[in-house]
Every structure is written in structure tokens, then in C-alpha cells.
Amino acid sequence: MAEVVLSHVMKSYGSLYAVNDVSFTVEHGEFVALVGPSGCGKTTTLNLIAGLIPMSGGDIAIGDRIVNDLDPKDRDIAMVFQNYALYPNKTVYKNLAFPLQMRKLPAAEIDLKVRKAAEVLDMVHLLERKPRELSGGQQQRVALGRALVRDPAVFLMDEPLSNLDAKLRVQMRSELKRFHHNLNATVVYVTHDQLEAVTMADKMAVMNGGVLQQYDSPANVFANPVNTFVASFIGSPAMSLIPLEAAGNALISPEGWELPLSAMNARKAAASTTNKVILGARHSTLTLHKAPSPGSVPGKVYTVEPTGDVTFAQIFINGALVNISLDPTVALAPDEHVWVEFDQERLHLFDAETTMALAAS
Ligand SMILES: Nc1ncnc2c1ncn2[C@@H]1O[C@H](COP(=O)(O)OP(=O)(O)OP(=O)(O)O)[C@@H](O)[C@H]1O
Numbered sequence: 001m002a003e004v005v006l007s008h009v010m011k012s013y014g015s016l017y018a019v020n021d022v023s024f025t026v027e028h029g030e031f032v033a034l035v036g037p038s039g040c041g042k043t044t045t046l047n048l049i050a051g052l053i054p055m056s057g058g059d060i061a062i063g064d065r066i067v068n069d070l071d072p073k074d075r076d077i078a079m080v081f082q083n084y085a086l087y088p089n090k091t092v093y094k095n096l097a098f099p100l101q102m103r104k105l106p107a108a109e110i111d112l113k114v115r116k117a118a119e120v121l122d123m124v125h126l127l128e129r130k131p132r133e134l135s136g137g138q139q140q141r142v143a144l145g146r147a148l149v150r151d152p153a154v155f156l157m158d159e160p161l162s163n164l165d166a167k168l169r170v171q172m173r174s175e176l177k178r179f180h181h182n183l184n185a186t187v188v189y190v191t192h193d194q195l196e197a198v199t200m201a202d203k204m205a206v207m208n209g210g211v212l213q214q215y216d217s218p219a220n221v222f223a224n225p226v227n228t229f230v231a232s233f234i235g236s237p238a239m240s241l242i243p244l245e246a247a248g249n250a251l252i253s254p255e256g257w258e259l260p261l262s263a264m265n266a267r268k269a270a271a272s273t274t275n276k277v278i279l280g281a282r283h284s285t286l287t288l289h290k291a292p293s294p295g296s297v298p299g300k301v302y303t304v305e306p307t308g309d310v311t312f313a314q315i316f317i318n319g320a321l322v323n324i325s326l327d328p329t330v331a332l333a334p335d336e337h338v339w340v341e342f343d344q345e346r347l348h349l350f351d352a353e354t355t356m357a358l359a360a361s
């Protein structure tokens with residue numbers, strides 16, 4: 001196992017920068033998720049680490065070697081793709097053994113590795129079956145097993161769960177987590193599903209437009225998003241963002257109301273480049289009132305979505321749709337007038353010009 005270091009990695013296709021000056025370090029044994037919307041450069045970044053495509057600039061190190069000019073087969077990596085093509089006519093055992101036979105390992109050593117991988121992935125009882133006799137999740141485990149027997153320094157995975165149905169995906173998510181835990185493997189894992197990233201990864205690299213936005217633990221990314229993109233991409237339902245104007249110790253709305261700010265938040269708002277700021281709040285930090293109340297602002301109910309344990313409502317506030325979670329016993333109707341209270345300790349303020357989180361100066 002080994003660390004992976006990306007330094008100022010670039011990949012351009014003509015005038016398009018698919019990966020633009022990306023730097024981060026995956027520590028030995030860490031599970032890192034590359035996450036971001038479609039086309040943001042996740043697969044390209046993974047393929048650059050794997051050596052499947054040439055870089056336009058920068059350096060990649062795996063372990064203590066710069067691998068820029070090494071072939072994929074010499075990089076000591078194993079890839080698991082979204083489409084895991086298993087050999088349909090070979091048993092699970094032979095599917096696992098095949099890459100090792102290709103490398104001309106002794107039969108006894110192959111047998112040992114295959115049985116160890118089957119144990120780690122809990123599929124000893126499946127070894128004599130053919131792929132068509134397996135469920136989707138079991139086939140996925142065979143694909144993982146094939147990477148595992150190679151005993152690589154680093155596992156690279158590109159959306160390996162995206163072909164599975166929702167239930168299986170959740171199950172495989174925890175199995176992958178166990179797999180990582182048991183092996184203490186270094187894993188770089190691509191997903192566009194922020195929930196998958198948040199639940200599985202030690203760290204996440206949030207990308208947008210080829211640029212790395214934030215690299216940190218899921219908890220820190222969630223608590224302190226660096227800009228409005230990260231704020232709205234991580235978390236479900238998304239953080240609500242309301243454009244307002246800063247004026248002294250308050251935020252004011254063209255609708256005529258104002259929200260008084262704590263001293264700390266007033267200092268943050270004062271640090272914005274213009275007086276335009278964006279107020280951010282997660283659904284769970286908001287309190288709903290049916291009458292005006294201190295620290296609250298007026299809104300109008302748009303939709304109400306009961307989910308059983310919790311009810312989500314969307315409220316129009318100053319032209320923005322704001323998500324709020326409510327106790328399911330709260331009765332609420334579309335178009336009802338309500339007041340939403342913000343928690344001064346847990347609201348976020350962003351600079352509307354730069355989209356960056358504001359810090360108190
Ligand atoms: N061979 C190529 N030639 C030209 N442009 C490419 C090539 N490969 C990728 N791109 C472009 O580079 C950008 C990043 O692509 P990439 O496949 O890395 O995205 P992604 O984040 O993996 O997206 P998805 O979630 O849809 O898989 C996209 O704009 C894509 O169109």
C-alpha cells in the first residue's frame with residue numbers, strides 16, 4: 001500500500017481543461033472520494049493516476065516513485081470500473097485466477113490468493129458458480145476480487161456501484177467500507193453521488209469544471225464549505241442559498257424585511273467585496289413559526305413532502321426556495337404564510353461576487 005500525490009496535474013483537450021491544476025495527497029490506507037457533477041473531470045483524474053491517458057502537465061507520485069512516464073501495468077494499481085466485464089464461461093474461481101495465470105504465478109500461490117480474496121469478500125461459497133448464476137452485487141464482488149488478488153498498492157474505482165439498484169448499492173456501500181477497513185487499502189473512488197462520498201470516504205475531493213474546489217473530511221466539507229458550489233453540492237436536501245444585501249448589523253431583503261446578525265456574522269458580512277452576500281442554511285438548522293418571531297423572516301410555503309420520519313418543506317423566501325425539515329406532526333399547506341428562524345451559530349455567509357465563504361476579518 002502507498003500514498004498517492006497529485007501536484008498541479010493538468011489535462012487539456014484542445015482549449016478545454018478537463019483537469020485544471022489539481023493537487024492533493026491520498027495518505028497510505030486512506031479512502032478518498034472524487035466527487036462532483038457530470039463532466040467535472042473525475043474519470044479523467046482517475047485515468048491520469050492509472051496512466052491510461054497522458055498528462056498535459058504536473059506530477060503524479062505513487063509510493064515513493066514519480067509515475068508520470070510509467071505504463072499502467074508498472075504503476076502497481078488495480079482498477080474497478082462501472083462496467084465489470086466478467087468472463088461468462090469461467091467460474092468465479094477462474095475469473096479471479098485468470099489475471100494471475102496471465103502473470104505466470106505458480107499454481108499454489110494463485111490458489112492461496114484466490115481463496116484469501118474470496119474470504120475477504122465473503123464469496124467462498126460462490127467460487128464454483130458462473131457469473132450468470134450470481135446477483136448483481138455478487139458479480140460486483142467478483143470484479144472487486146479480481147482487483148484484490150493482484151494485491152496492488154492502490155485501488156482505483158470509477159463509479160463501481162452505479163449499475164446496481166438502489167438497495168444493492170446501499171448494501172455494497174457498506175461492504176466496500178468493510179473491504180477498505182479489513183485491508184487498510186489505499187482507495188481512490190469516483191462517484192457523482194455525494195451521499196456515497198460522504199458515507200464512505202475518509203476525505204473527499206470536490207471538483208467542478210476540472211478544478212478542485214475543496215479537499216477535506218466529509219464532516220469538514222459539510223460544516224465549512226469553501227464556496228457556494230460546495231455548499232449546494234454536498235448535503236441532501238441541498239443547503240439553501242438566499243441572495244441578500246449586507247447593511248450594518250443586518251441583512252436586508254428587497255421584500256422589505258431585515259434579518260439582524262450576531263456580532264460574528266456581522267463581521268463576516270462586512271468582509272464581502274460588495275454589499276451583496278448570500279445567506280446559506282441547511283434544512284436542519286431552521287425553525288418554522290406560524291407567526292412573526294424574533295430572528296425570523298417571512299416566507300410562503302411552496303411544497304410539503306412527508307417522508308415518514310420527517311417532513312421536508314420548501315419555502316419561498318426573497319425569491320429563493322429554502323428547504324426546511326419538520327416534525328411530521330406539523331400541518332402545513334401550500335401558499336401558507338410562515339416565518340423562518342435562522343440559527344446564527346450555524347448559518348453560512350458567502351460573498352455574492354466571488355461565491356467564496358466569508359470569514360470574519
Ligand atoms: N477524450 C476526450 N476528448 C475530449 N474531451 C474529453 C475527452 N475525455 C473527456 N473529455 C471532457 O473532459 C471533461 C471531463 O470528463 P470526465 O469524463 O473526466 O468527467 P466525469 O467527471 O467523469 O463525468 P461523469 O460523472 O459524467 O462520468 C468533460 O467535459 C469531457 O467532455
Ligand SMILES: [Mg+2]
Nearest residue numbers: 042043044190
Ligand atoms: Mg466519469
